[in-house]
Amino acid sequence: MQQQAGSMESKQRTQNPQLEHASSYYAASANPSPLRETLKEDVTTDVCIIGAGYTGLSSALHLLEAGFNVVVLEAARVGWGASGRNGGQIVNSYSRDIDVIEKTVGKEKARLFGEMAFEGGKIIRERVEKYNIECDLKNGGVFAALNAKQMHELEHQKALWERHGNDQLEMLNQNDIRSMVDTERYVGGLLDKSGGHIHPLNLALGEAAAVESLGGNIYEHSA
Template sequence: MSVPARAAHAPSYYAATRNATPLRPALVGDVHADVCIIGAGFTGISAALTLAEAGIRAVVLEAKQIGWGASGRNGGQIVNGYSRDLGVIEARYGAAAAKALGAMAMEGGDIIRDRVAKYAIQCDLVPGGYFAALTEKQMRELEHQKRVWERHGYTSLEMVGRQASQDIARTRIYCGGMIDHRAGHLHPLNLVLGEAAAAESLGAVIHEDSPVSGISDDGSLVTVTTDRGRVTAHSVLVCGNAYLGDAVPQLTNKIMPVSTQVVATAPLDPALLDKLLTKNYCVEDCNYILDYYRRTADHRLLFGGGIVYGGTDPASIEGKIRPHLDRTFPELRGVKLDFAWSGNFALTMTRVPHVGRLSANVLFSHGDSGHGVTTTHLLGRLLGEAVQGRMARFDTFAGLPYHPFPGGRTFRVPLTVLGAWWYGLRDRLAL
């Protein structure tokens, strides 16, 4: 049998600077495991490490390579909370749901920091994040958000005005913002590779180049099939997110893939970066379609933004991002861009993760809606807890009502684009 060439990572800064790691062999033949995990991104690897630490053997099946999808392509920002603020969650789902989700809202970042320290993962972890306001309306929204978070016991947030904002991001476009001292930034591909190695050191097995073609559940055991092998397990965790494809048809239409674009400049004079990003925080603005950026360990500016609903790439990534980069930092106009790439995240209609069961033995989590770095780590842990019979926290998310995109698979993109256009107009008009 001829074996196709293994899919390479996207041409990103992260792929070019990742730590050395072996290729894991594809699954061949029949194997047995306590748990089979589909997807070796943050969610799947977080679940695998949670289980391995508890002495439960997991086999992870990855269609491409570890971190090949959004986990290895994102902005590398530790942004706490969810894609919808706790105030929105309370208004939509009630005080009890907001209290339960609020109690877990910072846990994803804590998991990352704990694992980086425990397993000595080299991923350029730097503390501090900044939400930048472009309008007074956005400042008021940040102040409200700070009050809501403080009601849930979080005191790591600090409002700053225009002058102090200049000491964080030296640009004329912000009128102030909010620091999150428990946020931060890192090299996400190196993080997931380090977590994968930690899980393997405790007994987990990871097979790359092993796309799943089907799942069969007889009520007691579940069989997961690839083109060259099968895994029989007591439980299956589906963690494919935006790159699951049609491997699990029941989930294909539950989320919408959305692409976001990122560029990385050539190495810059460290003194210039010290001037532009004095405190070395990661930054994201408060627009509906936001810009986000940070400094890298080798003195580049990594700048992302823009979205394409449906998960396709724009005609020119540089053409889409450079105007935003130039507007934010005119000093960098014309700077050479060494890397430009795109990646998909999974969006839900509610912008809250979609978590649940396909059967008693098959659980899933997807749809982190742009807050995946932290939320995936939390939900991977919750999947691992659920396999061990500790269902309460998993059920908190699973119990939230799911709402499909209007128009189904055919019309979800144009209708969502229309909604995004409206919110983008509101940003431009400061409404």
Template sequence: MTTTSHTHSYYAASANDKTVRPTLKGHARADVCVIGAGFTGMSTALHLAEKGFKVIVLEGSRIGFGASGRNGGQIVNSYSRDIDFIERNYGEKVGSEMGQMAFEGGRILRRFVKQYDIQCDLKEGGIFASCNSKQFDGLVEKKKLWEAHGHDQLELLDENAIRQYVGSERYTGGLIDHSGGHFHPLNLVLGEAAAVESLGGIIYENSAALRIREGDKPVVHTEEGCVEADYVLVAGNAYLNGLLPKLESKAIPCGTQIITTEPLAENVRQRLLPKDNCVEDCNYLLDYFRLSGDGRMIYGGGVTYGAREPGKVESLIVPKMLKTFPELKGAKIDYAWTGNFLLTLMRLPQFGRIGGNIYYAQGYSGHGITCTHLAGKVISDAIQGQAERFDIFAGLPQYSFPGGRAMRIPLTAMGAWYYNLRDQLGI
């Protein structure tokens, strides 16, 4: 058995809990076996443990090893495709139902933080920043759309107003979501794991699921043991590693890159992000940034398709950071890393069942923090017999990428190049 460790990231270096959980050995029994100790798995496990279910979580590496412990740490509401897209393509009823759920994930996240006293540097307020007039018009429409679905914590910022929040000349305006925010993602998922354990749940690390025997009592096999359960949740997302090939064919892993500077002087922090909000721009291949709890600039962006590890993350991201904040030239980069998220063809998450008692959720397409927490509530409700909301997600079409595995990476990259060109031209 090989023991794995987290990627060399700022989050791993500053994690509150560095405990290594045991490896599964032998036979175990649970009400629910969760595969994957990321946000989807932890949210589901915690919701179920709160209701008295016996839950066992199997993690192939470490808690939060994948996207949940490597991401930008921003609370962004709705989905990668917004509610208007859902209404146009799947009907007003589906759009309305998903619109009612679009702002719930952030509330679930905050409840966990408060109820279980999770120390994860949670800060309030997230900004969408426009790079041109067309993008600002899009933010005006987003405000109308979200308010039509009951979200009333939005404020438009014109070109002058956004300077009070972001010390950069890049932006023509913005939209602040006061229910958005940012946090240390690895410490959040570790805190959720500790909460699961406090309620009797068991988490095994370095215990990759190798196969699932379907049936009335499905059995999940690892290298050194197995778990028999009434229900199984597959929540490996971009890190299933061949467990369910048919499921993996429905989406493509993509890599995103993040850098973290040395701690910045307080006067520099005040010039760059005076109100300590997080920011993402409105480009298709967007940049996103924020300050960490100890005053570092965390800056991310770009996509590599097919989960290829870029040789030099700094060379990709530092120019983006300096375009936004030229005065950070010369700032030491202490950490640089990449991680995989899972992209679906329609950029909407994929929920479903296999054989009636094996559930799965994946493919948040870069919009996972709030939707994963919502997923945990929706899946736990379905396991308890209240499946209406789960079935809304499960009813969305799940298309494979055209051309099979050989073509989905180049075709997706070609599409990204096209949209990036549109961003550059402002059209």
């Protein structure tokens, strides 16, 4: 029976190879995860979420914790898209920093953007701790400076982020940064202790397991 089940699982995996996780270090080192059922019948739920990436899984957790019934539909596998393929960096801010946003939307709305910029990392850490997610979470991120001009920009960055509530920042001199990255290339840098790194696919898989532990249902290969 075990051999038969194993061959059936292998057959399922090869039926839609384009819907399996992309070949990568993260896929090769992913934690064990079950093959989930395809939705083949009508089901009733309070909330249906489309996509088992970070946004869908995190939303499902918040809703389940609030007492809602939740179904998540995923066209491929949990974490199949960008959530399982990104660089795994926890970096605060946006593609444009808060001071640039402030020039467009004003100080009051920029304050809200500032709060959200540092909220994501806190949510990740809360989820990892609460649900015991094994995703190789490492704390801290370094912004390196090649010259005095870049150091000045990082000093401005530090002041900006502190104004929006990030109190985990530390300027690094040349000796400080050398002890962290083992090169004489940089003149200094900025350490953001609220930054970090994760195994991105394992975070998604861990959040999916947390969803199911709360009674949520996830269907894979279910566009």
